[in-house]
Structures are given as structure tokens and as C-alpha cells.
Amino acid sequence: MDWQNRPRCDEAPAWQALDSHFTAHFTGDHAFDLRRAFAQDPDRAQDFGIEAPHLFVDLSRNLIDRQARTLLVQLARECGLAEHRDALLAGAHVNNTEDRPALHPLLRWPAGTPQPTERLKEIHASSLSGLDEMLSSAEQIRLEKRYDDVVHIGIGGSDLGPRLALQALAPQVLPDAPRLHFVANMDGHELAAVLRGLKPERTLFIVASKSFGTAETLRNATSARAWFEAQGGTDLAAHFVALTARPDAAREFGVGRCFAFDDGVGGRTSLWSVIGLPVAVAIGRAGFEALLAGAHAMDRHFAEAPLEANLPVQLGLLDVWYRNFHRFGSRCVVPYHHGLRSLAFYLQQLEMESNGKRVDAHGRPLPFDTAPVVWGAVGSNAQHAFFQMLHQGTQVVPVEFIAVREPAHTLEGHQPRLLANALAQARALMLGHVADDAHRHFPGNRPSTFLLLERLDAASFGALIALNEHRVFTSGSLWGLNSFDQWGVELGKRHAGAVETGLASGRTEGLDAATAGLVRRLSC
Numbered sequence: 467m468d469w470q471n472r473p474r475c476d477e478a479p480a481w482q483a484l485d486s487h488f489t490a491h492f493t494g495d496h497a498f499d500l501r502r503a504f505a506q507d508p509d510r511a512q513d514f515g516i517e518a519p520h521l522f523v524d525l526s527r528n529l530i531d532r533q534a535r536t537l538l539v540q541l542a543r544e545c546g547l548a549e550h551r552d553a554l555l556a557g558a559h560v561n562n563t564e565d566r567p568a569l570h571p572l573l574r575w576p577a578g579t580p581q582p583t584e585r586l587k588e589i590h591a592s593s594l595s596g597l598d599e600m601l602s603s604a605e606q607i608r609l610e611k612r613y614d615d616v617v618h619i620g621i622g623g624s625d626l627g628p629r630l631a632l633q634a635l636a637p638q639v640l641p642d643a644p645r646l647h648f649v650a651n652m653d654g655h656e657l658a659a660v661l662r663g664l665k666p667e668r669t670l671f672i673v674a675s676k677s678f679g680t681a682e683t684l685r686n687a688t689s690a691r692a693w694f695e696a697q698g699g700t701d702l703a704a705h706f707v708a709l710t711a712r713p714d715a716a717r718e719f720g721v722g723r724c725f726a727f728d729d730g731v732g733g734r735t736s737l738w739s740v741i742g743l744p745v746a747v748a749i750g751r752a753g754f755e756a757l758l759a760g761a762h763a764m765d766r767h768f769a770e771a772p773l774e775a776n777l778p779v780q781l782g783l784l785d786v787w788y789r790n791f792h793r794f795g796s797r798c799v800v801p802y803h804h805g806l807r808s809l810a811f812y813l814q815q816l817e818m819e820s821n822g823k824r825v826d827a828h829g830r831p832l833p834f835d836t837a838p839v840v841w842g843a844v845g846s847n848a849q850h851a852f853f854q855m856l857h858q859g860t861q862v863v864p865v866e867f868i869a870v871r872e873p874a875h876t877l878e879g880h881q882p883r884l885l886a887n888a889l890a891q892a893r894a895l896m897l898g899h900v901a902d903d904a905h906r907h908f909p910g911n912r913p914s915t916f917l918l919l920e921r922l923d924a925a926s927f928g929a930l931i932a933l934n935e936h937r938v939f940t941s942g943s944l945w946g947l948n949s950f951d952q953w954g955v956e957l958g959k960r961h962a963g964a965v966e967t968g969l970a971s972g973r974t975e976g977l978d979a980a981t982a983g984l985v986r987r988l989s990c
């Protein structure tokens with residue numbers, strides 16, 4: 467099948483079959499019930515478990531039966547998912563509205579991997595040499611000890627990945643690494659708090675922006691430069707480096723070193739590129755290479771495992787099943803590991819910027835829903851915040867638990883209790899509790915997925931993130947989307963310019979009445 471003319475999910479025969487199956491088995495008085503499903507099928511837990519590199523996932527507590535799973539795989543086949551995936555991995559221009567490839571998997575290919583085209587061979591060679599240069603500089607930055615503090619300035623994909631990676635891999639940070647700080651928000655409180663106490667002569671600023679045109683990043687970088695100069699800093703070029711696909715713009719700003727990456731690497735999947743510099747400074751070359759290897763192992767699994775046992779595919783298909791048949795509006799992610807406390811923020815951008823679309827890749831309006839709201843927080847804290855709603859609220863929200871077997875600390879008594887809590891919550895959501903008192907009654911039959919990592923290290927973290935990239939690709943592919951553009955973020959940026967002018971001058975011509983009223987209040 468030609469990947470460019472593959473059918474959209476609602477045009478495939480399996481879509482109708484899924485609809486009928488859903489109506490017959492998941493609605494009405496005899497609707498599917500997890501407790502009954504387990505009672506009737508002793509192999510369910512085993513049958514719905516999938517092993518993938520660095521991860522085991524138990525999907526058995528989801529509102530899905532074997533027939534729906536079979537039909538979803540059939541849907542994937544009819545929609546040319548495998549052909550689309552192969553096109554992605556072969557560097558085809560899957561990002562059709564910007565006429566470019568999505569190169570993040572290529573960044574993880576080890577040297578010597580045969581490439582399908584000459585062009586891809588060139589891109590791979592140049593990305594490997596760019597990465598190698600970045601990794602050598604990261605080692606130098608750490609070993610030279612010229613800087614006590616490194617401030618990474620970026621936003622969205624130029625911030626979320628490195629920030630999360632450093633939280634996740636905190637125990638692997640090398641003892642001689644400088645202190646690392648992140649600044650993303652245009653709100654000056656963030657930068658001001660970071661700058662407090664820094665010495666200009668001992669600080670390195672990393673300005674990370676694919677476009678080198680993002681308002682927040684340029685504002686923060688400009689303020690950092692002004693601070694540096696006002697504090698008596700000299701040799702700007704030695705204290706500002708850039709990570710960008712627009713080295714010309716970065717040089718104009720005045721940075722010294724410029725680490726470039728290809729325009730075909732999407733912002734929200736750029737962790738694997740030179741954008742990972744702060745991560746490489748902290749965990750070293752070997753650590754960063756392990757991160758890439760973990761992600762690459764997941765790429766291979768995605769490329770090679772049969773669809774039935776392919777974890778990103780199965781998660782993406784479940785997302786379609788939940789969004790379009792069960793009509794669940796959100797998915798909650800709860801990692802039981804402090805290092806993954808920002809995972810939900812990362813996944814929010816990955817899923818909602820990729821698949822939060824209302825037209826397909828050909829511009830046709832969609833008659834079905836796309837990206838759910840992705841939200842969540844770290845367990846066990848989340849149990850004392852929103853789990854009440856998950857257990858007894860009016861909406862059913864599929865929960866994704868992530869647990870890590872081996873902790874990186876040696877404190878006694880924490881880990882067994884933490885794991886018990888994660889398992890207990892999944893169990894309670896499913897089993898519920900019958901009580902005469904309505905307030906104490908739990909309906910149960912609430913779905914969850916359980917992801918298990920042996921330990922949280924660079925390789926397993928890489929695999930976890932790549933898993934989510936491919937899962938978002940899978941659902942986006944079935945929905946017929948271009949998951950690699952983000953036109954929806956542009957309009958607000960355009961309005962911000964006009965409003966800023968209004969705020970500075972107090973003039974409100976051309977503004978709508980609501981904005982004008984607020985501008986008048988704020989500019990007096």
C-alpha cells in the first residue's frame with residue numbers, strides 16, 4: 467500500500483466492525499466488566515502482557531477483549547500503519563505540511579547502520595558528527611571545571627526533554643558535573659530566581675531553540691546576556707552557546723559555539739539531538755549513548771515486532787479504541803518514581819501538540835475525536851490529590867501506572883510500600899467496593915495499564931520516551947493526521963505582538979472589546 471494514500475481509520479472496514487462489536491459488548495446491561503473478564507479467562511493477565519526492550523507492560527486491566535484487539539490490529543493493517551511506519555523510518559517526508567521528514571529515530575541509529583537512500587546516508591553521517599561534537603564538548607565542559615553553573619534556556623521541546631531526563635537520571639549525574647538549571651517561562655520570576663547567586667565568570671548559558679525565533683527563549687536569553695554584562699562578565703562568546711537549526715540567527719545573537727541540528731528533527735522529539743547537551747554534560751558521553759541505545763532498541767521493536775506484540779502499536783491502538791469508541795476524553799499518567807515527576811508535562815506536549823488536530827493530513831475535517839487530554843502527577847502524591855475523582859467521579863479516565871522495581875536509593879521501607887501503593891490503586895480501580903452507603907461505594911471496572919521498568923537508567927528512560935513517540939505516531943497515523951506539525955500554536959503568538967503594543971502605548975484600536983478592557987486596566 468502507498469503510505470501517502472492509505473485509508474483513514476473511519477474509511478476502513480474494520481472501523482465498522484469495531485463499532486458493532488463495541489455496541490454489542492461494551493454498552494448496555496451486559497457491558498464488558500473487567501471482574502467478569504478475569505473470572506472467565508484465567509489467562510487474561512498473561513495474554514495481555516507485552517515484553518518490550520527495558521519494559522514490561524500489563525494491559526489486562528483495560529476495557530478491551532480479544533476480539534476488539536484483533537479488530538484493532540486489522541484496522542491498523544487496513545490503514546497501512548506498517549507502511550507509514552516504514553516511511554517514517556526511511557526518512558520519507560511524513561510531515562507533509564512542512565514538506566520534511568521526521569528524523570528523530572535516525573538520531574538513534576548507531577554508526578554503520580545501512581541507510582535506504584544516499585540522502586539519508588548523508589543526513590545520518592552529519593547528525594552523527596554533530597552529535598559527536600556535542601558529546602565531546604559536553605565532556606570538556608564537565609572536565610575543564612570552568613563553570614560551576616550551567617543555565618539551559620529553552621521552551622517546549624527545547625526544554626521539556628532535557629529537563630525531564632535530568633530529573634529521571636539524577637542518580638547518574640557524575641560527581642564533577644556543574645550545577646544545572648532550566649529556564650523556560652517568559653515570566654521573569656523563573657530567570658531571576660536562577661540568576662540569584664550565580665557568578666558570571668563561572669556560568670555557562672545554553673540557548674536552546676530550534677528556530678532561534680521563539681519569543682520566550684529570546685527574551686530570557688537577552689535578559690541573561692544583559693545580566694552577564696551588567697555583572698561585569700567578559701568574553702560573551704565563552705559563556706553563551708546555542709543549540710539550534712538556525713546557526714546564523716544564533717551567531718547574530720552573539721553566542722560563541724553553535725551546535726546545529728537538522729530542520730527535519732521536530733522540536734518535541736529533539737532530546738536525542740544536540741538539544742541533549744545539558745544531559746550529556748551531566749551524565750557524560752557514555753550515559754548519553756546509553757540513552758540513545760535504549761531509544762534505538764525501542765525503534766527496532768517498533769519496526770520489527772509483529773503488530774500483535776508490538777508495544778507502541780498496541781498502546782496507540784488502545785488510545786484509538788478509548789478515544790473513538792469508549793469516548794474517553796483524557797488519559798492520566800501516574801509514575802511511581804520521583805524522577806518521573808515531570809513526565810506528564812513531557813507527554814502532554816508529545817501527544818497534544820502532535821495529535822491535537824481537527825483536520826487530517828489532507829486538510830479534511832475529521833468526523834471523530836483525536837488527542838485526549840493527557841494529564842497526571844507522580845504517585846503516591848497523586849493519591850492525595852485527584853484519585854478521589856478517578857475512583858468515584860462521574861467520568862472514567864484510563865490510568866497509566868509506571869513503576870520501577872529497583873530504586874536508586876538505599877532507604878529502607880520505602881520501595882515495597884511505594885510499589886504496593888501502585889499495585890493497590892490499579893486493583894482498587896478495577897475491583898471497586900460494594901457498600902450500602904452510596905458515599906462508600908466504589909463502582910470499579912475502571913481501566914488501567916501498568917508499565918514496569920526494572921530500573922530507571924539512561925537506557926530504560928530512552929526506551930520509555932521512544933515508546934511514547936511511536937505510540938503517538940500510531941494513533942496519529944490511524945487518525946490520518948500529520949503528527950509532526952503544530953500550526954495551532956501560531957495564532958496566539960501573532961496576537962501577542964498586537965496586545966504587547968497596546969499594553970505599551972495604552973491604545974486599544976483594533977483590539978476586541980474584552981481584550982481592550984483588560985489592556986486598559988493593565989496599562990494604566
Ligand code: F6P
Pocket residue numbers: 621622623624674675676677678679680683733734819952955
Ligand atoms: O510553540 C510551540 C513550539 O513551536 C514547539 O513545537 C517547540 O518545541 C517550541 O515551540 C520551542 O521552539 P524552538 O525550539 O524553535 O524555540
